[in-house]
Amino acid sequence: MIKCRNLTKKYGNNTVVDNISFEIEQGEVFALLGSNGAGKTTTIKMILNLTKKTSGDIYIKDKVKIGYSPERPSFYEMLTGYEHLKFYGELQKISKKELKNEILKVLDIVGLENNKTKVKGYSKGMRQRLSIAQALLGNPELLILDEPTSDLDVIGRNTIMDLILELQKKGKTIVINSHILNDIERTCNSGIIINKGRIVVNWEKDKTGRSLDEIFIEGVGNYEYK
Known part of the structure; x- marks a missing residue:
């Protein structure tokens, strides 16, 4: 559905997204993970052509319709x-x-x-x-959701996550930008963990037998939200 190759975004001398590559398959729920300021939202905006990339390539399935829910x-x-x-x-x-x-x-x-x-x-x-x-x-066909559960209580988060799972059953491909690991582990099939603009982990659910918390902390360090 989406392929990003060597995607980079710079603002002056500040590199916000640094040479990242990943693929999103049709029908999956894919996570962009990282702490606040990691470069997740900038990546989304480049995919949507709301922010011009500095370099790299973005390939999106021909004529695919995209729905976007901003942060x-x-x-x-x-x-x-x-x-x-x-x-x-x-x-x-x-x-x-x-x-x-x-x-x-x-x-x-x-x-x-x-x-x-x-x-x-x-x-x-x-x-x-x-x-x-x-x-x-x-x-x-493709939904991009930027921090869909941010600032919600547990009930609100569960409602949104249930909704995302139902949308996947209806055949939607969904990209979620989030820093709330419990939500991601429940709903997503795979994803990337970004730290300071770089991919530090390519994550696939149930592949390692380790919790996403462990994997995230190993790649990024401590974080505030669960």
Whole structure:
């Protein structure tokens, strides 16, 4: 689905992403792991062409549709979730005939189908689910989720992780940027651990018999969140 080769991003003399290479297979849930500031979000933005790469190559399957949920999604606070998705669906030029059904479908998938509350009244977990619903508009094959469980409590995190597993069952390829190892170990098939812009570990679930915590600490050192 995605191949990155020798991907590098520099800002002046500061190398944020340093010559990394990895592949993401169709149908898997793939993790970009690392502490805050490791270069994960910059990598995502280069894949999405939101940030220009300094060097290297990115290959993405031809004509693949991509849905993106940013680390800090922004919403129109005075709109309901339905109204917000309607606005973005119109920007995507989804036909009026299809848009209503599609909005109802994605709201049902994320568990917000019966909520009439304006976004200003949403909890953090509801906002994350609305952001994922927005990413699902247009029925993309590939979803890129940047810190989807950041700042959520345990219940909120479990809800998002359950949702991600259900989306994988529906055939989605999913890329997750996170520093919360428990969430990644539960949902992801494989991934890379980045430290100071470089890949320090290529991780595959259940290959070593060791916990992701152990592998991460060996590659990066101590971290704050679990």
